[in-house]
Amino acid sequence: MSTLDLIGVSKSFGRTEVLKTIDISLASGEFLVLLGASGCGKSTIMNIIAGLLSPTSGEIRIDGKRINEVHPKNRDIAMVFQSYALYPNLTVERNIGFGLEMRGVPKTERQAAVLKVARILKIDGMLGRKPAELSGGQRQRVAIGRALVREPKIFLFDEPLSNLDAKLRMEMRAELKRLHRLLGTTVVYVTHDQIEAMTLATRIAVMRDGRIDQIGTPEEIYDRPATAFVAEFVGAPPMNMINAILDANGLRLEESGQRVALTIGADAPREVILGLRPEDLHLADASEEHAIAATVDFAEPTGPTLIVFARHGGNPLVASLPPHLQIAPDSQIRLTFSRKNMHIFDRASGNRIQT
């Protein structure tokens, strides 16, 4: 049970600035998920927390104490690496128990701890094998086991479930959630999988190019994205982004000139983006005034929903509609939405405009 703070942390490799003033403050027992495109600096943050890289500037604190100068092995942090990083010539059992072995835990105690973790991860049948004799998913679980067995102050997971099949992934996700609730250890977790992020996180940090665009609870991130980037990055299918002009009377869609009356306005006309999540769009009745007209490209039934890909002028528009609707390609549809589900962003800066 430990708090973790990153205060103004930046990192440059030579002249390339990989992290730019990262501020994160985690309460004890929080589960932070780092979300962001490949190369945005997620692993770099993990390595800095673990002490494998030192930040160019800024401070890292555990339980309020600065640990910049503390050696990785004394930080009491366990890490699961993106590449598994198993010791090739040690058995699964010794791989998992290695951290305990290095810390001088007696053999019988170690074996018991390893067995317990291996059971949870369903790899107790392969303790005698070498990593080369395991599948990718099994190796990943050994890597997770090596962290779990330690019972550290902080867990760092760098995409720990990326190589598992869908079913195992769901099981392991549930297992990690259960373990987190049980142990209450502070976790920093990197993933590309939004469902993983939404279900596991107490807070999500969405990163772009070495910056945190927004950090907040899954609900905050989803319901009130702070930037157009966050809005588009979180959610599948992604949020529709429609160019519009905000003026004194409300919104005017650029493609069609159609107007949406709003309570807020701008004195001088301002270029904005209207963001609408696919699941917030509904088929409009003929009587509905504020509806967006669109031409259907095609529709994909996914089971619980029908994903309709359409165009509003040149603007692509995706809608999640109830299944079993008959929507033919090239047909015209009208989509409506509720005002409270609108997201408006400044087009130049990408920042949310309060509505």
Next chain:
Amino acid sequence: MNAGWTATRAWLLMLPLLIVMLSVIGWPFFDTVRLSFTDARLVGTGGDFVGFANYERLFSSRAFRRAFLVTTQFAVVSVLVEVVLGVLVALLLYQNFRGRNVLRALLILPWALPTVVNALLWRLIYNPEYGALNALLVQIGLLDAYRSWLGDPNSALVALIVADAWKNFPLVALISLAALHAVPHDIKAAAIVDGAGALARFRFVILPYLAGPLMVALVLRTIEAFKVFDIIWIMTRGGPANSTRTLSILVYQEAFSFQRAGSGASLALIVTLAITVLAVVYVALIRKSAGAQF
């Protein structure tokens, strides 16, 4: 196309090479075997068949046993020094520091020098009148007076081993350095986070990646060291008092200095056999260590 023709064609394609190999290696080899059962002299008569007499005489001779011991000492100690020094230097040059690339380039120098040049350089260093080693040791006070390092039966072999190790450790160092670069970064990081100290990291993380390439270097170097001739011939000619006379030197003396082609041949075959045994054992070891890792 049937399997029979494929095999036939393979043999046909290899035939020219086989003929060359048989004539330059096969024929001399069989002739050496034949010679080893005769009392032939280097010049003159073809000699008479004497059975195993040459072998019996060799195995019971003190010169042979002494040479075998000297060869083994030379090979074991020099290869050991090369491996330890090579790995240490590789670990050093693997660190990140200014001038690392310059040192890496310099490293290859001793190995790139021809053995003759290396041997002559070390003869200068060991020179009893103006050698650098004497000057150094006397100046720092470790030695009272200049010594003849190569002229003293007690120090000649050690001096040779130093010279040979100096020439050949860069090979081991380079192979080790390449192996070090093959260790995945994340595994090293994982071991650090797991709390492994420098020694444990070497043992559990580095060594598994080093073992295979190092074993190959070990094989090559042991076999080479076992048949060493040139550096010794230039520096001591097997002396003083035969204290540096290895098997290859003995073969040379027997066959050419004493002109006993028959017994020289039998001696040469014994050396060949010993090296073959070494090679087979090592290849088995390499197979085993490679299989255990990957």
